[in-house]
Amino acid sequence: MTSTTETNVPLEGPTPDDGLRAAEQSGPMLAADGTPLKRSLARALRREKLRALMLIAPLLLFVLITFIAPIGDMLLRSVRNDIVADTLPETVEQLGMWDSAQQELPDDATWTALYIDLVLAEEQKLHTRLGSRLNYELTGASSLFRKTGRAVGRFDTDVYTDQFVALDDSWENAATWVNMFDDSDIAEALPLTARTWERWVDYLESEDDIPAEEDVEDFLFTALYADLTREGADVSGLSPRLEQAAAAVSGFETVDLREQFEDADDDWLDPEIMRTIQTYSPRYTSGYFLNAVDAQLTADGVSMRPENQQIYGILFKRTIFMSLTITLSCIILGYPVAWILANLPTRSANLLMILVLLPFWTSLLVRTSAWKVMLQQQGVINDTLVWLGLVADDARLVMINNQFGTIVAMTHILLPFMILPMYSVMQTIPPSYLRAAKSLGATNWTAFWRVYFPQSVPGIGAGSILVFILSIGYYITPEIVGGTTGTFISNRIAYHISSSLNWGLAAALGTILLAVVLILYWAYDKIVGIDNVKLG
Amino acid sequence: MTLRKTILATSALSVIAGAAVAEMANDMTLVSWGGAYQNSQQKAYVEPYLEAHPEVSATWDESSAEAVAKLRAMNEAGNITWDLVDVVAADAIRLCDEGLAMEYDPEELLAEGEDGSSAEDDFGDLIVSDCFIPQIVYSTTFGYRTDMVPEGVDAPSEICDVFDLETYPGKRSLEKRPINNMEWALLCDGVAKEDVYDVLETEEGQEQALAKLDTIKDSVIWWSAGADTPQLLADGEVFMGSTYNGRLFSVIEEQDQPVAMMWDAQVFDLDGWIIPAGLPEDRLARVKDFVKFATDTQRLADQAAYISYGPARKSSAPLVGKHADLGIDMGPHMPTDPENAANTFVYNYGFWADYRDDIDAKFQAWLTK
Numbered sequence: 001m002t003s004t005t006e007t008n009v010p011l012e013g014p015t016p017d018d019g020l021r022a023a024e025q026s027g028p029m030l031a032a033d034g035t036p037l038k039r040s041l042a043r044a045l046r047r048e049k050l051r052a053l054m055l056i057a058p059l060l061l062f063v064l065i066t067f068i069a070p071i072g073d074m075l076l077r078s079v080r081n082d083i084v085a086d087t088l089p090e091t092v093e094q095l096g097m098w099d100s101a102q103q104e105l106p107d108d109a110t111w112t113a114l115y116i117d118l119v120l121a122e123e124q125k126l127h128t129r130l131g132s133r134l135n136y137e138l139t140g141a142s143s144l145f146r147k148t149g150r151a152v153g154r155f156d157t158d159v160y161t162d163q164f165v166a167l168d169d170s171w172e173n174a175a176t177w178v179n180m181f182d183d184s185d186i187a188e189a190l191p192l193t194a195r196t197w198e199r200w201v202d203y204l205e206s207e208d209d210i211p212a213e214e215d216v217e218d219f220l221f222t223a224l225y226a227d228l229t230r231e232g233a234d235v236s237g238l239s240p241r242l243e244q245a246a247a248a249v250s251g252f253e254t255v256d257l258r259e260q261f262e263d264a265d266d267d268w269l270d271p272e273i274m275r276t277i278q279t280y281s282p283r284y285t286s287g288y289f290l291n292a293v294d295a296q297l298t299a300d301g302v303s304m305r306p307e308n309q310q311i312y313g314i315l316f317k318r319t320i321f322m323s324l325t326i327t328l329s330c331i332i333l334g335y336p337v338a339w340i341l342a343n344l345p346t347r348s349a350n351l352l353m354i355l356v357l358l359p360f361w362t363s364l365l366v367r368t369s370a371w372k373v374m375l376q377q378q379g380v381i382n383d384t385l386v387w388l389g390l391v392a393d394d395a396r397l398v399m400i401n402n403q404f405g406t407i408v409a410m411t412h413i414l415l416p417f418m419i420l421p422m423y424s425v426m427q428t429i430p431p432s433y434l435r436a437a438k439s440l441g442a443t444n445w446t447a448f449w450r451v452y453f454p455q456s457v458p459g460i461g462a463g464s465i466l467v468f469i470l471s472i473g474y475y476i477t478p479e480i481v482g483g484t485t486g487t488f489i490s491n492r493i494a495y496h497i498s499s500s501l502n503w504g505l506a507a508a509l510g511t512i513l514l515a516v517v518l519i520l521y522w523a524y525d526k527i528v529g530i531d532n533v534k535l536g
Numbered sequence: 537m538t539l540r541k542t543i544l545a546t547s548a549l550s551v552i553a554g555a556a557v558a559e560m561a562n563d564m565t566l567v568s569w570g571g572a573y574q575n576s577q578q579k580a581y582v583e584p585y586l587e588a589h590p591e592v593s594a595t596w597d598e599s600s601a602e603a604v605a606k607l608r609a610m611n612e613a614g615n616i617t618w619d620l621v622d623v624v625a626a627d628a629i630r631l632c633d634e635g636l637a638m639e640y641d642p643e644e645l646l647a648e649g650e651d652g653s654s655a656e657d658d659f660g661d662l663i664v665s666d667c668f669i670p671q672i673v674y675s676t677t678f679g680y681r682t683d684m685v686p687e688g689v690d691a692p693s694e695i696c697d698v699f700d701l702e703t704y705p706g707k708r709s710l711e712k713r714p715i716n717n718m719e720w721a722l723l724c725d726g727v728a729k730e731d732v733y734d735v736l737e738t739e740e741g742q743e744q745a746l747a748k749l750d751t752i753k754d755s756v757i758w759w760s761a762g763a764d765t766p767q768l769l770a771d772g773e774v775f776m777g778s779t780y781n782g783r784l785f786s787v788i789e790e791q792d793q794p795v796a797m798m799w800d801a802q803v804f805d806l807d808g809w810i811i812p813a814g815l816p817e818d819r820l821a822r823v824k825d826f827v828k829f830a831t832d833t834q835r836l837a838d839q840a841a842y843i844s845y846g847p848a849r850k851s852s853a854p855l856v857g858k859h860a861d862l863g864i865d866m867g868p869h870m871p872t873d874p875e876n877a878a879n880t881f882v883y884n885y886g887f888w889a890d891y892r893d894d895i896d897a898k899f900q901a902w903l904t905k
Contacts, residue, residue, distance in 0.1 A: 132634065139893065142889045143890045305897075378771050501604060
């Protein structure tokens with residue numbers, strides 16, 4: 001073999017040697033093409049990373065769009081509370097100035113604002129929605145808003161309309177209003193009317209109606225009256241029609257809107273409803289989170305819920321306790337099975353493996369219902385025990401619709417998730433280690449405990465994390481076999497999502513559950529170390 | 537071809553008289569509860585409608601139990617895939633409140649009664665919400681195992697027998713929610729029927745109802761699916777239990793189990809259609825055409841041949857005949873039959889819309905204790 005490299009055949013193009021030589025001359029180390037090595041390396045690394053990113057980009061985008069974004073949106077609901085400020089903007093502004101400790105009920109301006117807001121909300125069918133939202137905080141709000149919504153269109157505010165129209169016919173004409181608010185000076189002088197008009201026009205346009213062709217409604221005249229009688233109202237020089245009205249309003253017959261609300265439903269006189277609207281007027285609220293920890297946000301601040309309504313604390317504790325119990329039972333039941341699987345000849349191991357996987361191919365509902373048949377009082381196990389004479393016929397064991405039933409059924413359902421990672425880890429432990437330990441004089445127990453077990457811990461870790469996280473969010477099995485003592489927090493989340501429609505509370509509960517899982521995961525990492533988890 | 541055109545044209549005209557004739561979509565997604573109930577709808581009006589309109593196809597989605605949440609999600613996503621949704625009245629009210637269901641005009645949308653009465657009169661006060669199109673009246677009532685009645689004791693016949701563990705020992709199954717249970721508890725704790733909701737409005741009244749339920753709490757299995765009580769009765773797990781009367785009918789008549797009805801203090805409730813808000817014109821036109829057909833006098837009466845729920849139209853009642861397979865008279869199995877309806881409640885929609893969140897929180901906390 002002739003060594004061509006040693007005979008200094010000049011190579012074409014730059015070589016590493018060039019770089020070295022150049023570095024000797026000028027200081028910073030250069031790459032083969034003459035750029036500083038540091039920069040060249042960084043660029044290469046960046047390119048490498050970019051390529052990797054591009055390779056995972058489709059999956060990353062998919063996960064972001066279909067998973068992270070919806071979850072983020074859902075979690076945001078736990079603090080968002082736009083509905084009050086969006087539906088009752090004028091009222092919220094007025095209530096901002098109301099001190100419920102000083103005044104028992106808000107002033108007339110607030111009732112006018114509420115009237116205007118509610119008429120507009122009723123037109124858009126938003127008032128009942130707001131009622132359901134406030135009903136979570138104050139029982140009775142739902143029907144209060146529904147009832148008032150029906151009445152609000154028939155309030156006696158046509159008194160204002162008639163009086164303005166009596167002054168000048170053109171008030172009745174919507175075109176007058178359209179032209180009036182084209183003038184920004186007028187809009188400025190009549191702020192409430194201008195805002196109300198704008199909301200009305202927006203609504204009409206969203207319905208494909210033309211504002212100039214619609215009737216001018218009573219609430220617009222009510223707003224106009226409120227603006228003209230407001231202290232410091234000045235419309236001089238803006239338009240003769242307005243000046244004439246401004247001069248006349250002091251002599252107008254008035255309508256007490258508070259009385260109108262009282263006629264619609266006398267619950268409005270209870271300061272609690274206005275205080276609740278005030279408390280829940282900000283766009284972000286801690287109310288849902290407080291609810292989720294058995295507290296409540298009232299006008300008087302944060303307080304615990306009455307004892308007879310506290311439920312979430314108990315459910316969170318129970319969910320964690322039962323998930324831990326289920327994980328533990330899975331370890332105890334799964335470990336020997338995984339060990340046998342790992343130590344059998346392949347052919348019989350495969351056969352057993354099918355038995356482990358078989359439940360996966362059966363519907364979850366079928367498996368859960370099967371447990372019902374097994375465990376109920378007239379079920380297979382009780383019948384057998386009675387037949388054997390171990391249990392009296394009138395003292396059959398209660399094994400379902402309680403915690404016990406839930407733990408049994410869920411352990412069974414989640415067992416494969418424990419066995420599979422354990423099995424794949426145990427398969428990699430060479431049997432020779434155990435033999436070596438024994439040949440060195442260890443007893444069976446010592447050999448297992450000191451040599452085999454520590455090597456199988458990563459499998460237990462992986463299985464435990466899987467089972468625990470799956471069971472903490474489990475819903476269908478506790479619902480079917482949980483009775484009253486075996487239900488999880490997820491059952492309440494499901495209730496709020498699908499029945500009470502209190503998605504904010506459901507989101508808050510879900511966020512807390514997520515936080516609990518993350519904290520436990522972090523603790524696990526600190527204590528056991530996440531590197532110690534292997535799926536195979 | 538010409539016949540089809542005529543049918544199309546006339547039905548379109550009758551639905552949207554005066555307005556421009558909209559194209560009708562030919563696919564409908566109907567949402568219902570599955571099981572025997574959906575089957576009764578399929579037989580009584582979906583199949584006849586499809587026969588008359590061969591170009592139309594109907595798909596079922598068995599999602600009524602989660603309809604409220606799903607409709608809200610669809611609405612937020614701006615993609616309504618359902619055309620007609622079967623819900624209980626309380627859900628219809630909620631959907632209407634949330635602006636998720638369409639308000640309709642009974643006179644325009646629904647057919648006149650066969651006896652000539654207007655749709656509004658024919659349905660009467662069963663139209664409990666501006667969005668709700670009633671189909672049937674069902675009731676939540678008790679059934680009991682006849683073979684578990686102790687010797688020498690009369691079979692249970694009154695609601696308060698449910699709370700009488702001494703005379704009628706054994707387990708009960710009750711629904712895992714406060715509605716109905718609270719009313720029954722108060723009724724059996726000495727509250728007069730007409731005062732029940734006045735009492736239940738108060739904190740003390742709620743405590744009183746829960747205290748009464750407390751006396752049987754240890755003997756109760758709580759159900760959340762309508763099929764639970766029939767199964768528990770059939771297995772002999774419970775002595776008596778509440779469920780929908782149609783479920784009990786099928787346990788008694790179709791499965792021949794030793795179970796009997798106890799109609800006392802049954803609670804009437806309604807089930808019907810809602811049309812989701814925001815349907816495109818062509819689909820809306822089709823749905824309107826279908827609803828007019830499916831809720832007419834004959835169709836609602838036909839439905840009673842498949843399931844023991846009372847038709848929501850007054851004019852349908854005289855037309856109720858025999859069960860389609862069993863051949864028994866359906867009249868006596870209707871919750872509205874005078875024999876059965878001696879003592880009844882009507883689900884108080886207004887009250888529960890207000891107090892549901894509050895009382896449910898207390899009820900669940902009580903259950904957990």
